[in-house]
Amino acid sequence: MSSLYQRVREEVARRAEALWAVASALHADPETAFAEHRAVALLTGELERAGFEVRRGTAGLPTAFTARAGRGRPVVAFPLEYDALPGLGHACGHNLIAAAGLGAALVTDAVLGGAGGTVLAVGTPAEEGGGGKALEVEAGVFDGVDAALMFHPGVYDWARATLTAQEQYLVAFRGRAAHPTGNPTEGIDALAALIELFNVVSALGRRLPEGSHVQGIVTHGGTATNIVPEFAEGRFGLRALTTAALDDLAERLRTAAEGVALATGTTVTVERAGVRYEHFRDSTVLSERFAGHLDRAGITLTPPAPGVYLGSSDIGNVSGRVPAIHPFVAVMGADGSDHTPEFARAAASERARRVLPAVVEALACTAVDVLGDENLRGRAWEGLRRTAA
Template structure:
């Protein structure tokens, strides 16, 4: 069953009536940035709004004090609106998560207001620590999305793109163990762990020249010894790995392990390689759902296009959600293409008049797409069919 135009008009009215309140929430979050797993005031503000609207709110989700779910309705079909609200240390909301939270909240409220009893469930999912820690990864592992038919969010950016070219990423800690010695008194007794670590950087630099598009390794030295008159017996580096797909990331991690083992053998050291963060999978876009969102957003005069070929915009834990259910993560510009997120300029843009207009438009488009998911069985079937082709997961 398709959604009647009268329902879309009701959604537009609901969002219009809430526009000022949603901007107040986005502004309050912007003025009071909180960081990974410590977004207590943000979570309290958002769950309070959902409770007042009649949602069944559950907190401490997946063992995270600032994660929550809020449900209206029962059973399937079910659509999840995702809220992010962590900020960047030193930069505040320079990724616009204040707008993501307000839009997800507003879309959930508007959808609930128009969805008839028995039509399914509207779920607002509060996910902390997207910038580092991977709240959605833990929520996926805890089964939050097991009975969900679609996960929807938007992200403010510098492009108007219908889908997000987001790579897979993880970090590894590599430690080399050698043997301490005096560099002058008994230099032949020493086994220089730092020299081994430096050699690993050299090997990885050579490897980098033949990696596939979007794959790279960026490393830093986190421990290089204790004094210049001691041959370092231990040295450690932290390496960030990114790749266009999760499989390519696994391949890259294998190359890192092989390189570290080879260096250890060549230098007489021993090494340990361990993953230091959760893994963010690459994002798998639901073309069917992204098309609906783009069409709804177009009514506000914002035209979304495919991303530019060969351009990648970092990584996000939404990738892990997209491996479980059909998902969207479009970018909607709040500043021009010569700008960049994770900058003071983008933080300012997240509280601008343009951001306010985008917030209202994206909230309406998300709410309309959510209702499409609940009412249109054909759309759900198309989304799941595309998901199975991409992921191969039975459903």
């Protein structure tokens, strides 16, 4: 196996400049969720030139794709993210995620030459809210995959992700319009009902379990100050440590909204808005293998700090069906944060340039391990079964 690792290192070194050029091109030309057409053209072009069989429009999504080399089981998938944030560009470093997944797929295939299974690069649009991976999971894109391997640039060197479950709901109250002074008793104030729901949610928040959180905004509060609002709507973002806890939190929101409607004489609807992101289930055995490979490049990963959560991602939906890893590797200091202009600059920095080949090598070595070690695959699947129990 050590000779395979050496070949991986050589392939990474040979491709390092080209992969950085891809990361830089994506960074310079950011595209937002479900509009990543130029990113897809760049990435699929690289894969096709390497002999991968590319299929576009995966899961009915115009900016999704799969690229396959080799055949049969086992199958290792590299999810590629490439959407940017509106107004901030690649402030979450998806240009690096895409380049790393691309590089790992190319290197793994070059080293193994199609022997011993399948290398699958999966283009996953709209991680920033659109849920491309979640939609692909539902469409069966990850069926038959034995491991999903990716990394995320960040401000910490952490072996595993602390990604919570999240979803959003639209809560709409309907009352009856009236003139606030002419015939105030005829009105039923939908906005007052929505404001009362915010008060209830605030009280609820003080007794939620660790990792659970509700944040709301008013999306519609009326049309004029001299009309009692007959319609009011709020959007509520819910997060929880686990998908089961998220379901419980959503039910609490629904119960609160129905109680407020009963008390105020309004009617209410509570509807999920968008795709639900499940919590991330780390494949410990594969994360440890990745961390060991990355350590050879001088980057040491540690467990995440207790009580620190790094948002949510649709890789959680993948991790509930396939053994998956999503380590964080720092491209700026721990005093920084992603989703900031500073992080966008870090995603094209010299530090990021050094991190990229190290991550590609660790991902490719982990993929080689998965494809070549039936026992490792068995332990990864057993770990997933335990987390799902």
